[in-house]
Amino acid sequence: MNARQWFARHGGLLLVLVGMVGLIGSLALPVAAQTSGDAPGASTGAGSEAGSEAGSDDGSPAEPDPRDAAIAEAAQTGHNAWMLTSAALVLFMTAPGLAMFYSGLVRRKNVLSVMMQCVFLMGLMTVVWALWGYSLSFGGVPDSQEFPHNPYVGSLQYIFMNNVQIAADGTAPMAGNIPELTFMAFQGMFFIITPALICGAFAERMKFSAMVIFLVLWGTLVYCPLCHWVWDAGILARGAPGAWAGGALDFAGGTVVHISSGVSALVCALLIGRRLGFGTEDMRPHNMTYTALGAGMLWVGWFGFNAGSALGATAVAASALVVTHFSAAAGAVAWAGLEWIQRGKPSVLGAASGAVAGLVCITPASGFVQPMPALVMGAAAGLACYFACSTLKARLGYDDSLDAFGVHGVGGTLGAVLTGVFASKAVGGTDGLLYDPPGGAQLLLGQIVAVAVTVLFAAVATFILLKILDATIGLRVSQEDEYRGLDLAEHGEEGYIFN
Amino acid sequence: MKKIEAIIRHFKLEDVKGALTEHGIHGMTVSEVRGFGRQKGHTEMYRGTEYAVDLVPKLKIEVVCSDDNLRAVVDTILRTAQTGAIGDGKIFVTNLEDAIRIRTGEHGEEAL
Numbered sequence: 001m002n003a004r005q006w007f008a009r010h011g012g013l014l015l016v017l018v019g020m021v022g023l024i025g026s027l028a029l030p031v032a033a034q035t036s037g038d039a040p041g042a043s044t045g046a047g048s049e050a051g052s053e054a055g056s057d058d059g060s061p062a063e064p065d066p067r068d069a070a071i072a073e074a075a076q077t078g079h080n081a082w083m084l085t086s087a088a089l090v091l092f093m094t095a096p097g098l099a100m101f102y103s104g105l106v107r108r109k110n111v112l113s114v115m116m117q118c119v120f121l122m123g124l125m126t127v128v129w130a131l132w133g134y135s136l137s138f139g140g141v142p143d144s145q146e147f148p149h150n151p152y153v154g155s156l157q158y159i160f161m162n163n164v165q166i167a168a169d170g171t172a173p174m175a176g177n178i179p180e181l182t183f184m185a186f187q188g189m190f191f192i193i194t195p196a197l198i199c200g201a202f203a204e205r206m207k208f209s210a211m212v213i214f215l216v217l218w219g220t221l222v223y224c225p226l227c228h229w230v231w232d233a234g235i236l237a238r239g240a241p242g243a244w245a246g247g248a249l250d251f252a253g254g255t256v257v258h259i260s261s262g263v264s265a266l267v268c269a270l271l272i273g274r275r276l277g278f279g280t281e282d283m284r285p286h287n288m289t290y291t292a293l294g295a296g297m298l299w300v301g302w303f304g305f306n307a308g309s310a311l312g313a314t315a316v317a318a319s320a321l322v323v324t325h326f327s328a329a330a331g332a333v334a335w336a337g338l339e340w341i342q343r344g345k346p347s348v349l350g351a352a353s354g355a356v357a358g359l360v361c362i363t364p365a366s367g368f369v370q371p372m373p374a375l376v377m378g379a380a381a382g383l384a385c386y387f388a389c390s391t392l393k394a395r396l397g398y399d400d401s402l403d404a405f406g407v408h409g410v411g412g413t414l415g416a417v418l419t420g421v422f423a424s425k426a427v428g429g430t431d432g433l434l435y436d437p438p439g440g441a442q443l444l445l446g447q448i449v450a451v452a453v454t455v456l457f458a459a460v461a462t463f464i465l466l467k468i469l470d471a472t473i474g475l476r477v478s479q480e481d482e483y484r485g486l487d488l489a490e491h492g493e494e495g496y497i498f499n
Numbered sequence: 500m501k502k503i504e505a506i507i508r509h510f511k512l513e514d515v516k517g518a519l520t521e522h523g524i525h526g527m528t529v530s531e532v533r534g535f536g537r538q539k540g541h542t543e544m545y546r547g548t549e550y551a552v553d554l555v556p557k558l559k560i561e562v563v564c565s566d567d568n569l570r571a572v573v574d575t576i577l578r579t580a581q582t583g584a585i586g587d588g589k590i591f592v593t594n595l596e597d598a599i600r601i602r603t604g605e606h607g608e609e610a611l
Contacts, residue, residue: 406546
């Protein structure tokens with residue numbers, strides 16, 4: 001066997017060796033830095049810099065300097081610019097990102113139906129968000145008579161964009177450093193992609209009409225309350241008064257976006273049943289080039305998703321972007337590397353799926369962990385999601401067509417739990433189990449409780465909604481329509497016409 | 500007249516086409532086909548799900564020639580399309596009743 005053959009066969013093993021060296025290094029070094037970090041040193045520099053920057057935004061100096069107002073205004077402009085950009089990046093994740101990632105994985109007769117789900121949801125969920133979704137998620141002011149805050153669901157404070165749009169006197173309501181409008185638009189993009197992720201589970205067989213009703217109800221009854229619980233001082237928000245088990249850290253949506261959509265996807269796959277011909281017919285992805293490019297777009301869009309969740313152009317945003325990038329990288333290498341070892345060939349779908357798994361896993365942790373743990377989290381997600389999509393799915397026999405549960409449910413859960421392990425005080429103000437065992441154990445408990453509550457809530461609500469829809473309008477297209485393909489049956493179009 | 504259908508490997512097309520043109524063959528039809536013979540297919544794996552792909556993609560060229568020319572055409576295809584490994588393809592020869600050029604209405608070998 002010459003050197004070239006040897007590398008082709010054993011390249012995966014080399015990757016593992018590199019990975020193990022990296023793992024040991026990345027775990028050992030931060031601990032060392034952490035212990036020496038008690039003494040003033042370089043490792044605390046970034047944190048204190050971020051702290052002083054945040055302090056200068058909010059702090060009111062004893063003697064007001066006339067230049068301070070101009071500086072504050074300039075900073076706000078910067079924050080707003082980054083957040084508007086982030087909002088656009090997150091929309092870009094749904095289409096073309098997810099639309100291409102998902103549609104490449106189905107058979108050619110269903111390519112449009114998947115793209116339609118993504119594009120139509122950009123419209124549908126935005127309308128819901130504008131009318132009542134944003135208000136049910138983020139409405140409510142503590143100690144207010146008119147719109148009192150409660151920890152379970154948002155109030156009607158922002159209904160129909162009241163108190164969000166520019167007021168009659170020309171001033172824009174603010175949410176921290178950015179206009180409420182910017183915050184609303186940014187969060188609205190999450191409201192689009194979360195239900196779009198679920199579509200992966202019932203692709204190639206669900207009625208379009210049933211999907212529309214299901215996701216309007218799901219968005220209103222599952223996403224909005226969950227979003228309020230985690231991100232608007234609700235029952236799962238860390239630091240909120242009365243939060244269950246102390247609440248959880250969720251920087252950009254491990255629970256709200258990925259666990260909720262992933263678990264709901266699993267319930268969908270179980271209730272709707274397998275595609276006709278599952279296991280016997282050729283169900284290979286019809287266009288892997290779409291899928292690879294879509295994964296690349298998701299990766300880029302995720303910078304807006306995670307770094308944008310810092311809600312400003314801060315050092316934490318920079319840290320979130322870096323850990324997001326690192327985790328995706330490690331996920332791609334881990335998944336494709338494992339395939340390389342197991343079957344002798346690293347696949348494009350493996351690298352693309354691994355990157356997405358890494359992105360999912362780092363999402364809840366992105367504003368709380370340092371770069372080296374991000375590499376560990378990404379690699380762990382690549383391996384865990386690979387196992388879930390291949391072994392677990394095959395063993396349990398459900399047909400989650402595009403692995404919405406295997407990637408988002410499993411990766412999101414792993415990320416939410418590992419946030420409790422790897423969170424670092426320097427980045428987000430809280431130490432996880434690795435750096436502060438007693439306090440970290442408390443945090444980890446909060447993370448696990450939040451995961452359990454999210455899983456239970458999303459699964460039960462999805463189950464009830466689907467049962468009602470199944471009994472009334474039906475969930476699935478007819479057998480004949482499923483064989484013809486949803487493009488023709490549901491939309492009267494074909495994806496590929498080469499005249 | 501004879502019709503020759505040859506199933507060949509994709510990358511041999513240019514060689515076959517060039518050699519046939521030199522032997523006075525002025526036209527041919529080429530299509531993408533899939534099929535199987537002794538060459539086994541392959542397996543593909545997508546997120547751990549394995550698919551056996553037993554229909555292998557090949558090219559089919561169709562050529563019509565006079566009876567006298569048959570031997571030369573077949574030899575040319577054999578010579579240029581052969582690699583010696585399983586999967587080189589096959590040549591099928593059939594008798595052809597007629598050929599008509601649509602533009603002029605000519606029949607038989609005149610139409611080739």
